[in-house]
Amino acid sequence: MAITWRAVAVTALGVVVVLVLPVPIVVVGWAVLVVALVALDVALAASPRRVEITRSVPVSVRLTEASRSTLLLTNRSGRRLRALVRDAWQPSAGATGNRHRVDLPDGESRRVVTALLPTRRGDRLADKVTIRSVGPLGLAARQVSLEVPGRLRVLPEFASRRHLPSRLARLRELDGRTAVQVRGAGTEFDSLREYVIGDDVRSIDWRATARRSEVVVRTWRPERDRRVMIVLDTSRTSAARIGDLPRIDASMEAALLLSALAARAGDRVDLLAYDRRVRAQVAGTGGPRLLPALADALAPVDPALVEADWPSAVAAVQQRLSQRALVVLLTSLEPAAVETGLLPSIAPLAKDHTVVVASVADPEVAQLRSARGTTAEVFDAAAAERTELERAAVTIRLRQRGVEVVDALPDDLAPRLADTYLALKAAGRL
Amino acid sequence: MTAPPAPSPLRPSAPTRSTVSATSTVMGDGTTASSRARRRWRRAVVPLVVVALLALAALLAAVLRPATSGTPLAPDNPEPNGGRALAQVLERQGVTVEHVRTSAEVARAAEPGTTLLVTSTFFLLPDQVDVLADTGADLVLAEPDWTALDSLTDGALDTGWADSTSTTVLAPECADPDARAAEGIDSDGSGLTSYGDATMCFPHPEADTFGERQYAYAVWDDDARRITAIDDATLLTNARLADEGHAALALRALGRNDHLVWYVPAFEDTGVEGGGVQPTGSLLPSWAGPVGAQLVVVVLVLAVWRGRRLGPVVTEPLPVTVRAAEATVGRGRLYRRSRSRGHAAAALRAGTARRAAARLGLPRSAGAPEVLEALARATGRDTAQVADLLYGPPPTDDAGLVDLTRRLDELESEVHRT
Numbered sequence: 001m002a003i004t005w006r007a008v009a010v011t012a013l014g015v016v017v018v019l020v021l022p023v024p025i026v027v028v029g030w031a032v033l034v035v036a037l038v039a040l041d042v043a044l045a046a047s048p049r050r051v052e053i054t055r056s057v058p059v060s061v062r063l064t065e066a067s068r069s070t071l072l073l074t075n076r077s078g079r080r081l082r083a084l085v086r087d088a089w090q091p092s093a094g095a096t097g098n099r100h101r102v103d104l105p106d107g108e109s110r111r112v113v114t115a116l117l118p119t120r121r122g123d124r125l126a127d128k129v130t131i132r133s134v135g136p137l138g139l140a141a142r143q144v145s146l147e148v149p150g151r152l153r154v155l156p157e158f159a160s161r162r163h164l165p166s167r168l169a170r171l172r173e174l175d176g177r178t179a180v181q182v183r184g185a186g187t188e189f190d191s192l193r194e195y196v197i198g199d200d201v202r203s204i205d206w207r208a209t210a211r212r213s214e215v216v217v218r219t220w221r222p223e224r225d226r227r228v229m230i231v232l233d234t235s236r237t238s239a240a241r242i243g244d245l246p247r248i249d250a251s252m253e254a255a256l257l258l259s260a261l262a263a264r265a266g267d268r269v270d271l272l273a274y275d276r277r278v279r280a281q282v283a284g285t286g287g288p289r290l291l292p293a294l295a296d297a298l299a300p301v302d303p304a305l306v307e308a309d310w311p312s313a314v315a316a317v318q319q320r321l322s323q324r325a326l327v328v329l330l331t332s333l334e335p336a337a338v339e340t341g342l343l344p345s346i347a348p349l350a351k352d353h354t355v356v357v358a359s360v361a362d363p364e365v366a367q368l369r370s371a372r373g374t375t376a377e378v379f380d381a382a383a384a385e386r387t388e389l390e391r392a393a394v395t396i397r398l399r400q401r402g403v404e405v406v407d408a409l410p411d412d413l414a415p416r417l418a419d420t421y422l423a424l425k426a427a428g429r430l
Numbered sequence: 431m432t433a434p435p436a437p438s439p440l441r442p443s444a445p446t447r448s449t450v451s452a453t454s455t456v457m458g459d460g461t462t463a464s465s466r467a468r469r470r471w472r473r474a475v476v477p478l479v480v481v482a483l484l485a486l487a488a489l490l491a492a493v494l495r496p497a498t499s500g501t502p503l504a505p506d507n508p509e510p511n512g513g514r515a516l517a518q519v520l521e522r523q524g525v526t527v528e529h530v531r532t533s534a535e536v537a538r539a540a541e542p543g544t545t546l547l548v549t550s551t552f553f554l555l556p557d558q559v560d561v562l563a564d565t566g567a568d569l570v571l572a573e574p575d576w577t578a579l580d581s582l583t584d585g586a587l588d589t590g591w592a593d594s595t596s597t598t599v600l601a602p603e604c605a606d607p608d609a610r611a612a613e614g615i616d617s618d619g620s621g622l623t624s625y626g627d628a629t630m631c632f633p634h635p636e637a638d639t640f641g642e643r644q645y646a647y648a649v650w651d652d653d654a655r656r657i658t659a660i661d662d663a664t665l666l667t668n669a670r671l672a673d674e675g676h677a678a679l680a681l682r683a684l685g686r687n688d689h690l691v692w693y694v695p696a697f698e699d700t701g702v703e704g705g706g707v708q709p710t711g712s713l714l715p716s717w718a719g720p721v722g723a724q725l726v727v728v729v730l731v732l733a734v735w736r737g738r739r740l741g742p743v744v745t746e747p748l749p750v751t752v753r754a755a756e757a758t759v760g761r762g763r764l765y766r767r768s769r770s771r772g773h774a775a776a777a778l779r780a781g782t783a784r785r786a787a788a789r790l791g792l793p794r795s796a797g798a799p800e801v802l803e804a805l806a807r808a809t810g811r812d813t814a815q816v817a818d819l820l821y822g823p824p825p826t827d828d829a830g831l832v833d834l835t836r837r838l839d840e841l842e843s844e845v846h847r848t
Contacts, residue, residue: 002738003731011731018724022717027724034731049458056453076457084740091746099740129456130741145741148456240754247754364755368762369781375828378835380762382774385781387758392784396794 001042002132007139010034041135046079048131048144055126060153060296067116067152069095071129075104082134083141085112088127092120093152118154121249123300126150155295156249160257160414167261167418174426192216224266226326226430228421229317229353230255232301233331235275239303240332242362242410248303250360250410251330256294257414258328258421263290265425270320273301276309278316308337310345317349326354326430328417333359333407335390338398347401354429356404358417361391363409503549503572503663505529505692510669513549516680517692525685531696533558540565542655544689549663551578553695567691568656570683572663573619583650583657586626590634590644590661599674604631606649608682612675617646619661624648647679658683771831772824779820782838786845809844816841 014030052074061067069089075081081104089095094117102110118124128145135141192208195215208216232238232255238248259269263286271294273280280297282290308331317327327349331342342357349355369384371377395405404424408416424430461469498514499506505517505527517527528539533554540546546567551559551574559578562569569582576589599616602609609631617632621644624630632646648659660666660683665676684690765774783801787794790804798821805820806813819841825831 002740003735005735008728008732008735011728015721015724015728018720019717022720024720024723027720027727030724031727049461052455052457054453054455086740088741088744090744127744128741132740143738143740144459146456146459149454240752240756242754362754364753365758368755368758372832372835372839375832376762376766378778378828378832379766379774380759381835382777383758383762383765384755386761386773386777389777389780389784 002141002143003038004134004138004141006137007034007038010037010139037137038140041137041139042142043135044079044137045133045135045140045142046075046077046081046083048081048083048133048142049146050077051075051081051083051131051133053129053146053148055129055148055150057126057150057152060155060299061116061118062155062295063118063121063157065118067118069114069116069126069150069152071100071112071114071148072109073102073104073112074109075106078106080105084132084134086130086132087112087114088130089114089116089150090124090127092118093124093126094119116152118152121154121156121252121299122302124152124154126152153296153299155299156252156256158253158256158295160253161260163257163415163418164260167257167415167422168264170422171261171265171425174422191219193219226267227321227323228258228262228267228269228326228328229321230258230269230271230328230330231313231317232271232273232280232298233275233308233313233329234273234279234301234303235308235331235337236303236305237308237332237334237337239305242360242364245410246303247332247360247410248301250413251358252298252301253410254358254414254417255298255328255330256291257418259294260291261418261421263287267326267430269294271297272313272316272320273298274308274313274316275304276306276312279304283320308341310341314345314349318352321353324353326356326421326424328356328358328421330358333357333361333391333394333405335387335394338394343394343397343401346398346403350402354404354424355402356406356417356420356424357398358406358408358413358420360413361407361409501694503666504694508668510667511664512668513666513692515668515671516666516677516684519677519681520685520690523681523685525688525690527690527692529692529694531694532699533561533695534699536691536693537561537565540567540691540693542566543687544568544691545570545684545687546691546693547684548572548574549666549692549694551575551695553697553699554578555700556581558695558700562693566655568686569658571657571659572666573661574659579622579659583626583628586624586628586650587648587657587659588623588625590621590623590642598635600632600634600646602631603633604629606631606647608649608679609647611682612679614674615646615665615676615679616670616674617660617662617665619646619663621645622648622659622661626650656686771826771828775824775831775834778835778838782842783820786842789845805841805845809841811841811844 011030011034014027014034017030018026052072054072054074055069056072057069058067069087071085071087073085081102083102083104085100085102087095087098087100089098095114096117098114100112100114102112104110116124126148129148130143130145132141132143192205193216195204195217199217203217203219205216205218232248232251234248238246238251240247242250255271259271262269268286269282269290270284271280271282272278280301282293282297285293321327329342329346346355346357365384365387368377368380369388371381391407395407398405404420406413406416406420497506498508500509500512501507502511503513505513506529508514517529521527530536530539536546542565544567546562546565547570548554548562549572551571554562556577559581562578563582571579571582574582574589579587579589599614601614602612604610606629615632617634621634622630623642623644628648628650630643630645630648634644634646636644646661650657650659660679664670666680671677671680764770786805786808787796787801790808792801792804796804802813802817802820805811805816809816819834819837825834
């Protein structure tokens with residue numbers, strides 16, 4: 001039950017009546033009159049429990065893209081429904097203008113649309129639908145809040161896709177390149193072509209030259225059908241906020257760009273989100289279905305406030321890989337966490353596979369390091385300097401174990417990781 | 431094997447977006463009017479019981495008012511500034527103690543042959559003082575002020591200006607049996623002086639500026655009654671009653687008659703029957719009450735209107751997102767609080783050395799002498815100077831640390847230029 005401003009106005013009208021007849025009984029009498037009118041109005045209002053509500057909402061939408069939630073209201077109350085309908089969503093679903101006035105004769109239907117503009121990745125859930133059905137006098141209303149399930153999956157934004165064309169161009173340059181630049185154990189023979197000035201004479205195929213009238217060289221191309229295993233660390237260190245987003249979001253951007261690139265390069269991409277157990281995984285999906293599958297798997301992943309269990313993560317990775325592969329660990333170079341967890345368990349992995357550790361650096365630490373204003377800021381700068389020294393030390397220790405380290409700011413991590421992948425591919429280290 | 435990579439139909443820009451809609455239909459929440467009423471009752475019963483218990487407790491507290499008060503010198507006040515000890519001892523000795531607060535009650539209770547204790551004359555108006563005089567009862571005045579004392583004793587007694595901070599025990603030095611029985615009191619009062627034939631006891635050690643002796647206790651016998659004045663009311667309090675001879679003096683002065691009227695003047699009493707201040711309501715027009723009540727009703731209805739939400743508040747399940755730099759900032763505060771200038775300087779020096787060495791292309795394994803040598807060559811400085819900057823003693827104060835930081839920045843910028 002709820003009352004409207006008219007009920008307040010009618011009560012306020014009582015002041016005039018009391019001024020004319022200033023006796024206490026008039027106050028009581030007027031209150032009883034207002035209560036009676038309100039009760040009558042409530043009794044005559046259409047029942048909000050006899051309104052059929054059908055919600056339709058898109059299954060998924062990419063972050064920063066607009067979407068809409070539609071409610072189809074059908075009045076089955078046998079009375080005319082004058083109501084205020086609120087379609088409540090989580091605040092981060094960005095449901096603006098979610099209050100709708102409807103005036104529905106009996107048996108008719110109406111569609112109300114609430115615009116959604118999600119501000120966070122993950123599953124955004126609809127809350128209750130509230131119907132406030134006002135009576136014919138407009139004094140009071142019957143109100144009910146109903147659970148009408150609705151879920152909008154908000155996929156990662158994949159803002160780093162703008163870096164993809166340039167990296168694909170670089171990938172094409174690797175293709176069909178002569179052995180001059182790319183001579184490695186892992187490079188594959190691609191085709192024969194005519195010699196042009198500048199080619200390495202060592203790559204001339206003499207047997208083919210002998211069969212033809214011109215000099216022919218062998219060309220090489222990067223290996224195909226290699227495996228790329230992306231391990232996304234979802235433990236406590238990934239919950240830390242860098243800029244406006246948690247570290248895990250920057251890691252996801254990097255994972256998506258690398259997957260898109262590797263898929264185009266003909267490699268097989270698997271993904272594992274892990275802290276103490278598997279949070280999400282994508283395996284055996286290729287071609288056009290890969291990126292949607294990745295985005296869908298990553299969308300609901302949130303950081304868990306637990307310490308990562310690296311030995312079991314490494315075991316899970318090794319169990320899924322039979323051949324040599326590129327293993328990308330998207331984690332953070334938190335000195336304490338790396339010392340105790342990652343360092344001891346990474347050695348066996350680095351022996352069997354090419355391992356890249358990618359970490360999101362914090363621009364705020366760099367800012368702190370260069371601040372010189374007050375004595376307090378100098379102390380902060382010293383602390384930031386110490387943090388960077390420790391990160392550098394951890395980086396060196398990882399490199400000593402044969403691990404590639406990419407440490408970049410949130411916006412740079414995805415392109416830097418893609419570049420590292422291309423460099424490894426060009427060097428035939430995949 | 432030699433085929434070029436097949437062009438993928440995938441638009442590489444984004445995960446493709448699903449346009450399939452999920453639908454769900456709901457009507458009502460499966461409740462009936464009676465089930466809702468039952469649920470509401472179940473939800474309301476505990477708060478209702480709590481409110482009822484609170485109301486009962488308030489009622490009991492109002493009915494069973496404690497028999498004590500906090501009024502200074504009141505016979506029902508057990509605090510250090512109260513007079514319950516004195517009143518109880520008197521009652522045990524067979525004296526009936528009647529506690530009154532207004533001069534009307536005084537006029538009714540006090541009569542010749544009773545004792546009237548006035549704990550303070552400060553709030554009394556001249557009319558009320560006259561009421562005291564008219565009772566004909568024996569008066570005991572605790573710390574009277576000048577006007578009341580003057581009018582009650584026809585100018586025979588007056589208040590003095592004794593040094594109230596003295597802590598010496600005063601001897602009676604008079605013939606009054608009550609005072610002699612008390613043997614000694616420790617009065618902090620301002621003293622009493624006599625201009626008539628009053629018996630003055632317990633002289634203060636020093637005379638006032640006019641050479642008059644100051645006394646702590648005075649007895650003035652009118653033909654009809656006896657007026658006793660004590661210059662320090664705190665002698666009668668629970669806290670000080672047991673000190674020196676205070677108890678003897680007070681019990682003898684107040685226990686002279688079988689009936690004692692204990693008058694603690696109330697601030698709001700003006701001596702006029704029916705209270706002094708007129709109720710404010712009587713000044714307002716007659717319609718003010720009902721209109722005020724109606725306005726209260728309007729405000730209540732307004733509150734109900736604005737207070738009803740359109741559905742529950744929706745909460746956001748937020749992930750725990752701590753700023754990543756938080757740990758670094760915390761360490762900076764630790765340095766600051768413990769004034770670890772040595773640690774701070776070491777970190778700054780190591781950072782500068784690492785970056786400069788990297789810029790000069792030195793291997794990470796390079797030792798201190800090589801780094802110093804290379805830096806000196808790059809900046810054109812003296813090796814000893816660079817060594818002092820990078821490996822010198824830690825700064826001893828904050829200014830030293832700031833200065834060191836500035837010089838390190840200078841060194842680094844010179845390396846940068848090279």
